[in-house]
Amino acid sequence: MQKYQLLIGGEWRDPASGEWFETTEPYSGNVWALIPRADRSDADRAVEAAYRAFKNPAWAKLTGTQRGALLRKLAELIEANVELLGSVEQRDNGKLMAEVSGQVRNVAQWFHYYAGLADKIEGVVVAINKADVFNYVKYEPLGVVVAITPWNSPLALTTWKLAPALAAGNTVVIKPSEYTSASLLELGRLALEAGFPAGVVNVVTGFGPEVGEPLVAHPRVTKVAFTGGEVGGRAVNQAAAVGFKKVTLELGGKSPNIVFEDADLEQAIKGAISGVFGASGQTCMAGSRLLLQDTIHDVFLEKLIAAVREARIGDPALMETQIGPIATRAQWEKILRMIEMAKVEGATCVLGGHPLEGPGYGQGQFIAPTIFTDVRNDMRIAQQEVFGPVLCILKFKGQAEAIRIANDVDYGLAAGVWTQNLQRAFECVDQLEAGTVWVNNYRSTSFTTPFGGYKHSGIGREGGTEAIKEYLQAKSVWITTRPNRANPFVLG
Ligand code: NAD
Numbered sequence: 001m002q003k004y005q006l007l008i009g010g011e012w013r014d015p016a017s018g019e020w021f022e023t024t025e026p027y028s029g030n031v032w033a034l035i036p037r038a039d040r041s042d043a044d045r046a047v048e049a050a051y052r053a054f055k056n057p058a059w060a061k062l063t064g065t066q067r068g069a070l071l072r073k074l075a076e077l078i079e080a081n082v083e084l085l086g087s088v089e090q091r092d093n094g095k096l097m098a099e100v101s102g103q104v105r106n107v108a109q110w111f112h113y114y115a116g117l118a119d120k121i122e123g124v125v126v127a128i129n130k131a132d133v134f135n136y137v138k139y140e141p142l143g144v145v146v147a148i149t150p151w152n153s154p155l156a157l158t159t160w161k162l163a164p165a166l167a168a169g170n171t172v173v174i175k176p177s178e179y180t181s182a183s184l185l186e187l188g189r190l191a192l193e194a195g196f197p198a199g200v201v202n203v204v205t206g207f208g209p210e211v212g213e214p215l216v217a218h219p220r221v222t223k224v225a226f227t228g229g230e231v232g233g234r235a236v237n238q239a240a241a242v243g244f245k246k247v248t249l250e251l252g253g254k255s256p257n258i259v260f261e262d263a264d265l266e267q268a269i270k271g272a273i274s275g276v277f278g279a280s281g282q283t284c285m286a287g288s289r290l291l292l293q294d295t296i297h298d299v300f301l302e303k304l305i306a307a308v309r310e311a312r313i314g315d316p317a318l319m320e321t322q323i324g325p326i327a328t329r330a331q332w333e334k335i336l337r338m339i340e341m342a343k344v345e346g347a348t349c350v351l352g353g354h355p356l357e358g359p360g361y362g363q364g365q366f367i368a369p370t371i372f373t374d375v376r377n378d379m380r381i382a383q384q385e386v387f388g389p390v391l392c393i394l395k396f397k398g399q400a401e402a403i404r405i406a407n408d409v410d411y412g413l414a415a416g417v418w419t420q421n422l423q424r425a426f427e428c429v430d431q432l433e434a435g436t437v438w439v440n441n442y443r444s445t446s447f448t449t450p451f452g453g454y455k456h457s458g459i460g461r462e463g464g465t466e467a468i469k470e471y472l473q474a475k476s477v478w479i480t481t482r483p484n485r486a487n488p489f490v491l492g
Contacts, residue, residue, distance in 0.1 A: 002033040007188035009049030010198025016041040026094030026325040029363035035181045038206035043214040046202040050144040050171040051220045053199030064119030074194040075111035089183040093327040096316045107159045113447040114163035132482040139472040141169035143222040146215045150228045151177035152282045160462040161225040168471035173202045181205040248460035252385040253413030256406035257287030261295045263418035271442040281389040285414045290393045308369045314360045325365040335388035342381035347372040377405050403431045412454025416442040
């Protein structure tokens with residue numbers, strides 16, 4: 001049994017509480033590691049360490065090229081530890097090994113990308129409308145950044161924050177989900193090994209109210225980057241506002257995946273499946289509302305059900321498994337509650353709708369892939385995020401109705417469009433209220449392009465050059481080039 005410690009100021013420390021909590025494998029139900037239960041005093045220590053590191057010339061005076069070299073070294077260490085990081089993350093959240101190993105390689109790519117950007121943070125000389133002054137704008141780091149992340153893709157979602165924050169010259173305190181802390185403690189170890197000065201990367205583990213809230217409220221913190229649910233996101237946003245802190249929020253979604261009659265239906269079926277049954281639906285970008293044009297509804301549904309029935313469900317550690325368990329017991333219970341809610345609301349369950357137990361299903365934290373038809377968009381099952389393998393199917397007649405249904409939701413994280421009509425594709429892209437639109441594909445992401453939400457799905461963007469701006473602030477510099485003879489009492 002592995003017993004972890006907190007990473008604060010470059011040192012491994014026991015939590016002030018002297019308490020640890022258990023972390024379990026979703027498939028087997030086995031407790032496999034003990035995670036430190038940090039509290040307010042650990043949060044204070046971590047922020048103070050990060051603040052000292054931010055002021056320390058060993059970090060503050062590094063050039064962008066030198067910061068980039070450290071990020072590159074970390075990327076290389078991640079590449080050398082893909083198996084270890086993948087297996088730790090896979091044990092903790094029960095995600096498919098087939099997906100996790102690819103995701104960890106991708107995490108290394110994110111660090112490579114931001115390593116390259118670290119010495120390309122350029123200011124600008126501004127053409128000022130006044131004589132005898134020179135003005136330029138330089139971009140500076142914000143200071144101490146707190147990164148708070150959920151359980152579904154801990155390494156990836158933390159990297160989306162950590163890589164640009166470090167490239168920009170900030171220092172970071174990471175607060176992982178209480179369900180999946182181990183992989184980020186391992187990442188902290190690699191950051192130390194890469195040579196980041198003490199306190200530049202800190203990891204404190206524990207629960208939202210005990211350590212997350214004190215981190216957000218700490219006066220030395222200048223930015224909070226949060227990925228999680230709407231409730232936590234709102235609480236973090238409100239707490240950060242008290243200290244006028246900058247925030248990035250990556251929240252939930254109820255994303256529409258729209259299939260028109262002229263689509264390549266075989267491809268669209270694959271897209272519908274990966275959209276909502278990939279990662280057992282435990283992704284913010286799940287295409288959980290499938291909008292089918294009425295003319296293809298029946299044939300599409302029949303083929304979709306047939307394809308989903310073939311899914312290999314079971315042990316996520318096996319490379320051939322296609323659908324794994326639900327990551328936490330609480331989430332499993334929530335999904336089942338929402339399935340019952342949909343039935344009560346009048347939706348028709350045409351596939352699944354129940355837990356899976358027995359041989360091959362470990363400790364039984366599985367839910368059968370579930371499809372509902374006869375869904376109205378005003379039902380709660382069509383409006384609220386399930387974060388599980390539950391698909392709602394809605395019918396539409398034409399493009400205008402499809403767009404109206406697609407946008408008629410509080411969220412706006414992502415959307416999919418399946419059509420072979422180029423004009424229709426572009427029109428939908430323009431009309432959809434979503435931070436990402438996929439045309440004839442679903443769930444593609446890359447470090448090179450921004451990701452984030454419209455409406456209740458969040459604030460700010462992660463990925464690409466856009467993300468580094470989220471960790472910088474502009475300073476406008478005025479330099480007099482000739483003595484000023486004007487009246488000092490009147491602003492010129
Ligand atoms: P959650 O909001 O319960 O927890 C996320 C993190 O916030 C955890 O580390 C938790 O301890 C912490 N936290 C909770 N309340 C807090 C508070 N008041 N102050 C400080 N920290 C607090 O989310 P979850 O259940 O772990 O994750 C699932 C949610 O995450 C889903 O709603 C999903 O859509 C969302 N998500 C969004 C994205 C995205 O990029 N938009 C990606 C993945 C997951």
